[in-house]
Amino acid sequence: MSATRPSAHLSAGAGRPLVSVVVPCFDEEAVIRGTHRRLSAVLRRLPECEYEVVYVDDGSRDGTWDRLTALAGTDARVRLVRLTRNFGHQPAVLAGLREAAGDAVVTIDADLQDPPELIADMVERWRAGWPVVTARRTGRQGESRFKTTTALVFYRLLAAVADHPVGVDTGDFRLLDRAVVRTLALLPECELYLRGSVCWTGFPETSLEYGRLPRPAGRTKYTLRKMAGLSRRGLLACSSAPARVPAVVGLTWLGGTAMTSAVRRRPLPLAAWTFGCEAVLLGVLGEYLLLVHREVRGRPPYVVLQRTGAGGGAVPAGLVTGETAGSAR
Template structure:
């Protein structure tokens, strides 16, 4: 257990929260629940809870989740008003989790839950961040494997702070890390980058990414490109420097032109640089506008609180029967200050 957790005077049975974002996963959820509970129940000396976030599903995902919560007091549910995206689902789970450590894992079972005991063991050894590094990616096309390989290495070169290679969101965070990440005000999220930015000591364990046992991937090329774009914007100042680099290239070509006897078409280079600069600036302006207009990252339509004694002991709320609430997502710090 980390020094931060030990200093807080935790008892002999820490609570491990498992956060699982779900979007149209009705086919795989029963298997996900069974494997997670089997793994977590075998963890010696630990209590656990499952924080399942329905990210605006349009199938029977919410009904399946309600059935699980009705039978298991360790299940805590959150339902978004619409689909806000995978990263928002993880953030909501982190904010709802009551555990002394929190594991983030997708519902599709491609990241094996059986690796969680290794994550917990490293946490007990004192590591506040433990990531699962994918050594192989089974059942994925060569284009998916190749793009993932290139993405992590390009990000590693351009990122202001190192981001662990070949790691997704499957990782364990100590309570002190969760408390920090959950309060960051950014709306456009790339949690891996924000965790790396925080600078806590991090280690990895190896795992093999498996094929989906049921259902189909919801992360198409558009979502992948969107995540890669947000990763670059969140973790690197390279896009802001790009106009300067482009201008330097154009200036170099202009100076070298008379020497080499080659000239670009009149105005082509200048127009290209102008468009590039405008595009980069527009991207930054929109992200700043999106942040300052103050909308929450997500809206909660309904939640079903977990009823376990371990959760009640940490939240101060009594263990209670299943209930629901409808509420907006958390306000950003500026809104909270205004409300107070």
């Protein structure tokens, strides 16, 4: 988090600023109506602001899309984006950022573990001049000890080895100024780790603390496999430390071998350790080769199947990727 407060607001003009809320959804049929009610109640009370809510259906298999289209048909401030399949949480958030037209854009999950009521405080900080307002978790109710412990360890490990400052105990619940959104939308990486990318941009940042709540309904879609994938993406995207592991291991091994040989006054058999050492080194190199392979292919991080505009009218989209008029605003 930056310690330097900005002197002036970056985006909002003389008129009423537009606040966009981006909500990625994957199989959230059980909670989506309640989520929209709470979001709408908060956004209607924002002083001197217009608002829109951009829901991104990340390939849901239940009735989420039907519920969303029903909301769009009754609320002119709702916009929908439907991806062709489940691309994952980070691509879904990126899709919403590129679609959003707001002077400020809030990203929040659909499961109501992050309280929408905090958005009013975020907007107040933004209007005071902060381009990035992040919600920092002080507690995680309703989550297993394993998940809370691994999250605690991962964020501190990432902060320790990252090449640039990264937030600790933060997710994707944050407010971003239009200037920040525009920067993120133009980044060429196929595998963005948005939490780290926001910090990488270097825009001044402040934070609000809150306690994360249990889910009111449904179940988490973040399996152990998805958590491991997000951790891998964050580590590779934010830190060059894993790339230096081979050199560290190699030098340590050579030093240890030399010292042991000197003490014993005879060479040690290298075959006892060579295979395991090579396997570890090749595994680390393989992760980076895989990342390079995905980037070189140049595939977009997501594909849009359908867009629905204000009032529920279908907007012809076909298989569309990349930026829209909103992201270039």
